[in-house]
Amino acid sequence: MSRLTHDQYCDEIIARTDALRATIRGADLGATVPTCPDWNLRELVLHVGRAHRWAGEIVRTRATEVVPDDQVPDSAPGSDDPAALDAWLADGAAGTVEALRAAGPEQKVWSWGWEGSTGFWARRMVHETIVHHADAALTARTGYEVAPELAADTIEEWLEIVAFARAAGDREAAELTGAGRSIHLHATDVPGAEWLIEFGEDGFAWRSAHEKATVALRGPLTDVMLVFNRRLAPDSDRVEVLGDAELLDFWLERAAFG
Numbered sequence: 001m002s003r004l005t006h007d008q009y010c011d012e013i014i015a016r017t018d019a020l021r022a023t024i025r026g027a028d029l030g031a032t033v034p035t036c037p038d039w040n041l042r043e044l045v046l047h048v049g050r051a052h053r054w055a056g057e058i059v060r061t062r063a064t065e066v067v068p069d070d071q072v073p074d075s076a077p078g079s080d081d082p083a084a085l086d087a088w089l090a091d092g093a094a095g096t097v098e099a100l101r102a103a104g105p106e107q108k109v110w111s112w113g114w115e116g117s118t119g120f121w122a123r124r125m126v127h128e129t130i131v132h133h134a135d136a137a138l139t140a141r142t143g144y145e146v147a148p149e150l151a152a153d154t155i156e157e158w159l160e161i162v163a164f165a166r167a168a169g170d171r172e173a174a175e176l177t178g179a180g181r182s183i184h185l186h187a188t189d190v191p192g193a194e195w196l197i198e199f200g201e202d203g204f205a206w207r208s209a210h211e212k213a214t215v216a217l218r219g220p221l222t223d224v225m226l227v228f229n230r231r232l233a234p235d236s237d238r239v240e241v242l243g244d245a246e247l248l249d250f251w252l253e254r255a256a257f258g
Contacts, residue, residue, distance in 0.1 A: 006105035009122035010097045016129040017093035027140035035135045048132045049092045055121045056096030063110045114164045127154045134231040148190045151225040159206050162255045172254040184213035187221035215243035
């Protein structure tokens with residue numbers, strides 16, 4: 001499935017942040033986040049807001065090297081009031097989007113990834129927010145929805161991140177090898193939303209395909225995305241795993257960084 005345009009990613013940073021804000025409104029900010037147990041809900045939201053501001057500062061200053069956390073302005077709300085947290089989160093997203101729109105997608109800036117561009121950061125902040133919104137929704141026990149094109153792009157970005165981490169020497173990702181094995185991701189509610197991950201002796205490759213695999217993960221696209229991002233257990237009754245479930249577990253355990 002095709003990627004979004006730069007303007008669409010900018011729009012979605014705001015939209016997904018607004019969805020996160022709606023989820024935490026009235027929730028217990030001290031509740032432990034089941035999928036990120038080192039954080040409570042407030043700390044999760046602070047992480048998202050700080051990520052937005054960090055990316056925004058990189059773009060705004062046209063940084064050519066990593067920006068230290070202590071050089072990012074407004075790294076926390078002015079008080080513990082939930083309303084202050086809400087406003088701080090909204091302001092951070094808006095400021096980052098303003099910087100991204102002003103720069104456009106092609107501006108060269110530092111990134112930790114495979115693309116040193118402002119376009120990289122626009123896409124990254126959308127998916128950072130999508131996945132952590134899932135964490136918040138699980139904690140607050142609210143509904144969670146993602147448009148099909150966003151859920152699909154979240155899966156594809158994560159595949160790119162895992163491939164990049166492996167190439168960069170990540171020890172866990174380096175184990176994602178083994179010729180003759182494959183994983184099929186199959187969304188049952190969105191035509192064409194399917195991926196085949198094929199393992200080789202020197203790593204893995206992926207492509208859009210409907211083919212028989214060693215193991216298949218089937219279900220609604222959003223739920224497939226959540227399993228793939230380790231926000232929903234693969235034994236959930238919302239998805240179906242057919243074939244060698246241990247291979248899917250092997251992938252999920254070794255793509256657990258980030």
